[in-house]
Amino acid sequence: MDALEILFTASFWVAAIRIASPLIFATMGELICERAGVLNLGIEGIMTAGAFAGWFTVYSGGNLWAGLLVAALVGAMFGLLHATLTVPLGLSQHVVGIGVTLLATSLTYYTYRLALPEVTSPPKIEPFQPLPIPGLSSIPVVGEALFTQTPLTYLAFVSVAAVAWILYRTPIGLAVRAAGENPSAVEAQGISVTSIRMGAVVVGSALMAVGGAFLTTSAFNSFFFQMINGRGWICIALVVFGSWRPGKALIGAILFAAFDAYQVRLQQISGGIVPYQVFLMMPYALSILALILVARRATYPKALMIPYQKGER
Template sequence: MLLDAFDILLTTGFWVAAIRIASPLIFATMGELICERAGVLNLGIEGIMTVGAFTGWFTVYAGGDLWTGVMVAALCGAMFGLLHGFLTVPLGLSQHVTGIGITLLATSLTYFTYRVALSESTSPPKIEPFQPYPVPGLSEIPFLGETLFMQTPLTYLAFITVGLVAWVLYRTPLGLAVRAAGENPVAVEAQGISVTAIRVGAVMVGSALMAIGGAFLTMSAFNSFFFEMINGRGWICIALVVFGSWRPGKALLGAILFAAFDAYQVRLQQVTGGVIPYQIFLMLPYILSIVALIVVARRASYPKALMVPYQKGER
């Protein structure tokens, strides 16, 4: 049995699943990272992912094509980001309370809309989701090709997003302004740049990415929308941002590690064959997130102005 448990790690199927499970987490983690780097905690993440999952899927169900669905999801996510940004940045409301409020609002609005739009159907209708797209050439590489380059286009987009976020944050003046807004907003204002604009903009872009993460679930991983399908993934992403020390590369690594662990527990469940209650396995990802937080907490370097509202002209 021990050998079986180890053998899992050597199968390509396992790693293909791990990358697939990681994809929505990568989008949402990058989204949260952008928000927090600009100084705004976004606890709306869980609800915004729900919105993305529904709107993306529903657009396709209503006749739109898949990429239109992704765009609609991102746009709807950005709208909730605008609301969170407006309430927390210029109005300076508690980021904790507002974020929880956004999650409650986004989730309940989604469920309400679902019931209004699909009052007749008892089981949620299915759509034709994104199909795996083998990258020419690269997918021929043994093992790596199969795990990394025979995924769906949204997974490739997730990895591209990480590179893009890292590049913008560390290599462009805009990224410098975003990071400074989260570290030293007075310095940003001194450059004649509006902290409010940078922060609200960052929350909108971040929320759009969270929504795409949600949309991945209904448009790539599965082909339908279920209630409570986000199931705490948003909260896990918040832990992943801390675990990744607010750096895109490290957060990506964290997401993949986490997803590998998640994929592993499902397979381990089958290997152990019901000796251990299945709930224990399902708990592990959440427990792992808490453990990860404890491990990094001591050396975590929060963006210094995270959760600190900024008022123009205040020192």
């Protein structure tokens, strides 16, 4: 098949949307944290923990949605840890974030080994099945790509709409955005910056964990080590690429996923002339490139990474 023809096939776009889904959840999670003024580098570890928690709940006999809920709760717990250390205590968000990633990842691996000491190949579960939407799914290419996915992918798109609506249309969203831009103004309204920021990090971390759980309960059907493989870091790049706006970040995630799906197909038709590692590098290199392109124009939340102490100026 021709390298360009691929772009017009429905199966390519179905794959792209599937690859985008976990990134969409986690990017929305990181976006909420950063809009409130907290960089959450715990994302990579929280996604790992979420992937395991979701899978393990189902593996132990729970239902798929229960798995998702458990993943979200585990994510929220790590979020609470990150928030406690960085918001009221004002510790370095870089160091704490790396610490949370290391802790969440190692706790996950420890629990995995404890729960399944003898297994060599990871056990499988029955994952979410595709749920075509009648009517819409028969629209060629676009309909197939968007409406023959699993329920979790639909939920990912719902999460973007929900985050956008809450951020721009509700008082609590206004408080979150203001906490990231001008925290004193929030405090002047009688709202606690600490509570807003901590709440945002907890909710955001829960979304990251759901993104991780997508991989084990929808995209694949088992948990294995290193399965997040830098997706969390890519989501941080996607937030910057999307200028901290949910809609733009969604487009970024889909573009990125399309590129990722495309490099896999190019790899197949290139016939081994170019080493496969070059294709695998592309998504990471693309993320760096995207950051360079947007960084100059980027409008960071002004109070991002700046701890807030009440009564201090």
